[in-house]
Amino acid sequence: MLLIECPYCGPRDQSEFSNGGEAHVKRPDGSQEISDREWGEYVFIRSNPKGLFYERWVHSHGCRKWFNCVRDTSTDEILKIYKLDDPKPPLKDFENKIQTPSGEPDVGSGNFTVKK
Amino acid sequence: MTHLNNQNSPFIHFHQRINFQFDGKKYHGYKGDTIASALLRHGIKLIGRSFKYHRPRGIYTCGIEEPNALVQIISEHSEPNVRATIKKIYEGMEVESQNRWPSIEFDIGSVNSILSPLFSAGFYYKTFMGPHKSFWKKIYEPVIRKAAGLGKPPKEFKAISSHLHHNVDIVIVGGGLNGLLAASSLIDTQYDILLIEGDNQLGGILNNSSKINEINGQRPQEWAKETIESIKKSKNIKILNNTLVTTYNYINHLIAVEDKYVGAKPAEDKVNSTLHKIRTEHVILSNGHIERFLSFQNNDLPGIMLGASFEKFICRYGVIPSKEPVIFSNNSNSNSLIQTLLELHIKPKAYIDSRSGEQIEGELFELIRKNDIPLYTNSQVKAAYGNKKLEKIVVQDSSGGINEITTDFLCVSGGINPDVHLFTQSKGLLEWDDKDLTYKPSKSFQNTITLGSASGQFNFEEIENELNQKLKIFNVNKIIIKIKSNTASRYQIQKLWEVPAHKTSMWSKSFIDLQNDVTTKDIRQAISEGFDRIEHLKRFTTNSMGTDQGKISSINALGIVSDLLDKKVNEVGTTIYRPPYAPLSFAAIAGRNSYEFYDPERKSPIHQWHIKNGAVFEDVGQWKRPWYFPLSKSETMYDAVQRESKTVRESAGILDGSTLGKIEIKGKDALQFMNLIYTNSFTKMNAGSARYALMLGEDGMVKDDGIICKISDEHFIATTTTGGAANVLACMEEYAQTEWPNLNVYMNSITEQFATFNISGPKTRDIMSKVFPEIDFSNQAFPFMTFQFHEFQNTQLRIMRASFTGEMGYEIYVPSNSALKIWEQIQEAGKEFGLTPYGTETMHLLRAEKGYIIIGQDTDGSITPIDLGLNWMIGKTKTDFLGKRSLTRSDTVRPDRKQLVGILPLNKEDSLEEGQHILLNESLQTPVPMLGHITSSYHSPIMGHTFGLAVIKDGRSLIGTKAFASTSNQKTIPVEIVKPIFYDEKNERLVS
Numbered sequence A: 001m002l003l004i005e006c007p008y009c010g011p012r013d014q015s016e017f018s019n020g021g022e023a024h025v026k027r028p029d030g031s032q033e034i035s036d037r038e039w040g041e042y043v044f045i046r047s048n049p050k051g052l053f054y055e056r057w058v059h060s061h062g063c064r065k066w067f068n069c070v071r072d073t074s075t076d077e078i079l080k081i082y083k084l085d086d087p088k089p090p091l092k093d094f095e096n097k098i099q100t101p102s103g104e105p106d107v108g109s110g111n112f113t114v115k116k
Numbered sequence B: 001m002t003h004l005n006n007q008n009s010p011f012i013h014f015h016q017r018i019n020f021q022f023d024g025k026k027y028h029g030y031k032g033d034t035i036a037s038a039l040l041r042h043g044i045k046l047i048g049r050s051f052k053y054h055r056p057r058g059i060y061t062c063g064i065e066e067p068n069a070l071v072q073i074i075s076e077h078s079e080p081n082v083r084a085t086i087k088k089i090y091e092g093m094e095v096e097s098q099n100r101w102p103s104i105e106f107d108i109g110s111v112n113s114i115l116s117p118l119f120s121a122g123f124y125y126k127t128f129m130g131p132h133k134s135f136w137k138k139i140y141e142p143v144i145r146k147a148a149g150l151g152k153p154p155k156e157f158k159a160i161s162s163h164l165h166h167n168v169d170i171v172i173v174g175g176g177l178n179g180l181l182a183a184s185s186l187i188d189t190q191y192d193i194l195l196i197e198g199d200n201q202l203g204g205i206l207n208n209s210s211k212i213n214e215i216n217g218q219r220p221q222e223w224a225k226e227t228i229e230s231i232k233k234s235k236n237i238k239i240l241n242n243t244l245v246t247t248y249n250y251i252n253h254l255i256a257v258e259d260k261y262v263g264a265k266p267a268e269d270k271v272n273s274t275l276h277k278i279r280t281e282h283v284i285l286s287n288g289h290i291e292r293f294l295s296f297q298n299n300d301l302p303g304i305m306l307g308a309s310f311e312k313f314i315c316r317y318g319v320i321p322s323k324e325p326v327i328f329s330n331n332s333n334s335n336s337l338i339q340t341l342l343e344l345h346i347k348p349k350a351y352i353d354s355r356s357g358e359q360i361e362g363e364l365f366e367l368i369r370k371n372d373i374p375l376y377t378n379s380q381v382k383a384a385y386g387n388k389k390l391e392k393i394v395v396q397d398s399s400g401g402i403n404e405i406t407t408d409f410l411c412v413s414g415g416i417n418p419d420v421h422l423f424t425q426s427k428g429l430l431e432w433d434d435k436d437l438t439y440k441p442s443k444s445f446q447n448t449i450t451l452g453s454a455s456g457q458f459n460f461e462e463i464e465n466e467l468n469q470k471l472k473i474f475n476v477n478k479i480i481i482k483i484k485s486n487t488a489s490r491y492q493i494q495k496l497w498e499v500p501a502h503k504t505s506m507w508s509k510s511f512i513d514l515q516n517d518v519t520t521k522d523i524r525q526a527i528s529e530g531f532d533r534i535e536h537l538k539r540f541t542t543n544s545m546g547t548d549q550g551k552i553s554s555i556n557a558l559g560i561v562s563d564l565l566d567k568k569v570n571e572v573g574t575t576i577y578r579p580p581y582a583p584l585s586f587a588a589i590a591g592r593n594s595y596e597f598y599d600p601e602r603k604s605p606i607h608q609w610h611i612k613n614g615a616v617f618e619d620v621g622q623w624k625r626p627w628y629f630p631l632s633k634s635e636t637m638y639d640a641v642q643r644e645s646k647t648v649r650e651s652a653g654i655l656d657g658s659t660l661g662k663i664e665i666k667g668k669d670a671l672q673f674m675n676l677i678y679t680n681s682f683t684k685m686n687a688g689s690a691r692y693a694l695m696l697g698e699d700g701m702v703k704d705d706g707i708i709c710k711i712s713d714e715h716f717i718a719t720t721t722t723g724g725a726a727n728v729l730a731c732m733e734e735y736a737q738t739e740w741p742n743l744n745v746y747m748n749s750i751t752e753q754f755a756t757f758n759i760s761g762p763k764t765r766d767i768m769s770k771v772f773p774e775i776d777f778s779n780q781a782f783p784f785m786t787f788q789f790h791e792f793q794n795t796q797l798r799i800m801r802a803s804f805t806g807e808m809g810y811e812i813y814v815p816s817n818s819a820l821k822i823w824e825q826i827q828e829a830g831k832e833f834g835l836t837p838y839g840t841e842t843m844h845l846l847r848a849e850k851g852y853i854i855i856g857q858d859t860d861g862s863i864t865p866i867d868l869g870l871n872w873m874i875g876k877t878k879t880d881f882l883g884k885r886s887l888t889r890s891d892t893v894r895p896d897r898k899q900l901v902g903i904l905p906l907n908k909e910d911s912l913e914e915g916q917h918i919l920l921n922e923s924l925q926t927p928v929p930m931l932g933h934i935t936s937s938y939h940s941p942i943m944g945h946t947f948g949l950a951v952i953k954d955g956r957s958l959i960g961t962k963a964f965a966s967t968s969n970q971k972t973i974p975v976e977i978v979k980p981i982f983y984d985e986k987n988e989r990l991v992s
């Protein structure tokens, strides 16, 4: 279980939070003018990287505040937590070390030695 | 049989006799005994029958790693699969063996042993495929389920456990030699520390063997006693005994379960176990090692036991399982067992070592020679034989000669493994050690330190070095520890995984997994069939998939596979050890979230009245809602609903709508916010009026509906569906914070603060005027879809003219505390007008007659407002609201979407069934074109027949056509597709 540091309440167990998917996906302004494709991408398409990921969390069993987070999805390490109105930290701030727990390959999962 | 006791053991209280039963027979043990040690005291070897072949099995180990000796504790609600090697006895305990019928001595299932070709690797996947699918369900499965398995599930039990949270700096797992050393070096430091031990006492190897002679000049027991005393006195270290760490999660989060009733019968009304949830900065794993076995023919016979376990029984539990054991080893771990035996003047019957005379440690060689113990070097045990217990073994000596040795006990050691389960759960990396022939922790993934044999460091003189190096990060003082050991100075092992058979027979088997009855032959077969990846092989053979996770055998399997594939073990890899480390009960996991607290019930303030008036309840989410109110025991649900709905149409009815979600929205920009959240426009709406509103997802699909009351441009109250209340609030909060933080708006749930009464029917106005005589309920003073606040009996009510039955009606919002009182006044006043309380079923029927949809029944997350024909609810002039853009996506505007229609049976006696398909042809010849299905269907008392709502492709253009509905008995009935409204289409009654 992750330990998540709510910017308003401090570190709490993951069970107090809900994940809100990818962060910095802005709802298009003037949504009637944009194409079906652009709108469809906003509604349906999210990235799902192995490695650094900007995501949203909400402290649903706490202060009910939303906030943003940078997490390495391959190690589950939380690299940064910041408020919604804080600027998006650039990728270069983080070392993108895809060092997965069991030394798996960059893509996919399973036992490394077996995959060989 | 006192001669089998080791009176020197300080841990067994020989003066305190404890009586217990095993398979109905009375036995006794002593305080401190486990079931296993007590039974061994009586020479009982046969403890159970094996999983698949029903072979006789005994006690193989002396701890948590036990694969065989699983028992059922009858005196504890028949708790199954309890390890006899862990569970301590208490007065009056009743224990039964498992998986045998009719008795352990004579077991019919052991015929499976003869049928073993049926049960070979992959038998589930291969043997039972034919001749017909139903054979599996009807014949094979019940037979196999009866024949194979572990204990029987208890019929009823009520266990109580509690959860405890800890936030500490360091957790030390395992209070053996290294755990004690680490803890004592951290006494009175700034760190908050938990020292967790699975046994009921600290000491580990110091209690379990005679491996250590002296620590810092003291006898090991004295040293341990002093050290434990000083740890107990420290301000910063808390000791948890009888507590097993089962799980090591991300971010140093540990789960440990504490048995509160060790050596005592659990109290029925007290907490039996505590689940500790621990968050820590650092973890020190000093949880030791596990000895592994060796595979040879019939290595499962009762009377065969791991060598270190045999020694542990003697030292820790004061019982000597045999006075003449044979010892078979390929490594130096058994040296101390010989020492222990000789000290008790017990001479092993033979010592068999696969190593050569030169490889065997000099001290051991000397000891064996001096005591005249028959020694077989370069030798192996080929097979064991006996009827339900070991009687003789067959040994191949260095010259290849075959020798038979008669013996009742064989101690086996195949080497030792660091107990890496928790380390791998923490995602730490393992590395194969070619010299010690085992996987050892190599790279920690979290703040994990491994110490002693848990780190793969098997040599006592290295301890001082290792401790000083690894505990440096805590800035502890230099640790000085001088250990004199009894055993070889360096752990040494020769490769040996399996001894080949000397002759085969139907009955003889060489096991690689005792609990799941997997043989080395199964491994070979799996590989020859192409399952050469270790994770595949594990699932195909079920090797190491038992409750013991192959603790004593999984490394052996890797060794055998690596030899077969001619690969190095590290190329074969290892399967992943998953939590929990050992089984823990659901009761422990559930804690207090069980029984009445498992899923809390929510009740309206009127609940007691509903009970008094005979309501039958329906669960709606967590809410208990009245379903219908039968007048007597003999009135059926159908009759009650027909009566209730007829009464509403003819006079009046009242529904407790308190469970509807209620959200209050306030702020300077509340109007703008509501316009963005709901499809409707609230701009031109007058203060004091209300509107039926829809909420969409961004995909344009209907998510919720409700009535919005506008108190002012800066203050709204929204109702939601009962089930949608939490989601609607969460959605509003999300958009307010993430997309429109510039808007000044706040929202809060007021669901439980107000009760809601929905009263409707032609007599409603009379009833309302009687209860609230000072209010003018005329259409002019109180028009449809408006609301008013009124002071009434020292409380404030909000009354709204609205209805979802299609009759004229009002909704009354009452603060919960006054709700019951006012509800009763309305009932009293309504008597003369024939007012009836009604439940959710009548509500659904009345709504459906008007074509009012139910979110989640007539919609399923794939229906737009346009599909429902609710275009009038979409604010055309609004530039934006949730999901607006999606309503013009090519997929949402295509003409053949499923649309809401009404369905009427052509033969009035036919009944429509919810979920059945609407077809254009009568034939059910497959493939049947799927047009859509019936979402709701009821019998209408005003129409005198059933009717339904349905969503069907291009439904609106089919209105007026004849179609068919399928039925649950594979027939079709003719129907007509009609408009989705069956009653008062012009809404004359609604606004009357």
Ligand SMILES: [Zn+2]
Binding pocket: A006, A007, A008, A009, A010, A059, A062, A063, A064, A065
């Ligand atoms: Zn918070």
